[in-house]
Amino acid sequence: MKILISTDIEGVAGVFHAEQTRAGNGEYERARAWMTGEANAAVEGAFAGGATEVLVNDSHGGFRNLLPDQLDPRARLVLGKPRYLGMMAGVETGTNGVMMLGYHGRAQSRGVLAHTINSSAFARVWLNGKEVGEAGLYGALAGEFGVPVLMASGDDVFVHETHALMPWVRYVETKSADGFGSGTTLSPAASRAAIAAAAAEAVRDHAQAQCLRTSTPVSCRLQTLTPAHADLFCQWPALERRDGVTLCFRADSVQAAIRMLNCLSAMSFMLK
Structure with missing residues (x-):
């Protein structure tokens, strides 16, 4: 079984400020290490649940945030841009399930660092009349390839809005939002433990997952x-x-x- 892990940073435990998401400072270096740790936790859980192959897609910003020398050596890493499939690159390679790590609420929500694709350009996005964030967009893209989302992590706002779209997904709430830049978080260690457990359960029970389908055009x-x-x-x-x-x-x-x-x-x- 082949699993794709798409990893963003805004929903990672401990991340609350834009400085932590932008290269060139010490806060970012710590945050990217936490991001890599959560990716490794999902890799660990995926293999424990029965996966035979795991791809990890770096899905934040310039798509080169994860630390390759700290990644679980059993996984392979998708880095860099541009990519036709963006945050879901790798789903076209015979993937059986997707995990979304460190995701965030859609633009105009009250979630931590909430935005949709581009925080300085897009206010709201709708597909076929339904408002979506990045999870809705890329969950629908995975569904177009016949691949279900199995597990996802992020703050409570992300979990609430995404559960309405994909109720079968196993969710890990890494933090709760008080506002765009504040809230209460799990420790990185506690977040990793919860992600590893949820990833293992999600892979074991993958047959119960569904694809998010969107009518075309x-x-x-x-x-x-x-x-x-x-x-x-x-x-x-x-x-x-x-x-x-x-x-x-x-x-x-x-x-x-x-x-x-x-x-x-x-x-x-x-x-x-």
Whole structure:
């Protein structure tokens, strides 16, 4: 059984401030070590539950945060960008189940460091009329490949909103949010123990998991943070502008919709 572990950083135990998510400072170096530790806990649990192969996808920022020399040697690591499948790269390689580690609430929620894809460009995203965050987007992408999400970890806001989409998933609540940059967290050691146990159970019971299915073609609605972003994005003829900050497009698949969103995210750096 082959398991893909997609690992973000904002939902990792102990992470509460943007400085911890950005390279170039000591706080980030500690946070990326905690991130690697949680990835290793999931690898340990996956193998204990019966996995025969594990891929770990570095899914934060520039996709090169995890420490390869500290990763469980039984796993292989997916690093770097750009990638067509982004946070779900590896799901196309015959994967049987996905785990989402260190994920966070969607943009405009009250979760710790909550955002959707790009915190400086996107305010809200809807697929086929349903508002989604990164877990909803990439869970749907996994479902398009016939792969279920088995386990996920993050703060209580993330768990609550994602459970509504994927109630079969085993969740680990690494911390509870008091606001965007505050809350109460498990220790890294306690978080790792909980993740390892949940990962093992999720793999053992994988037959009970379901795929998150999305009808196609996909209708995507996007609300930008500023009218300037909508001005820029609507230079692309495929996009239709609805008002100052709202635009829409259609895509043949979830994969195509996510690739479009990631392209728009890259375009947004022109405004910085």
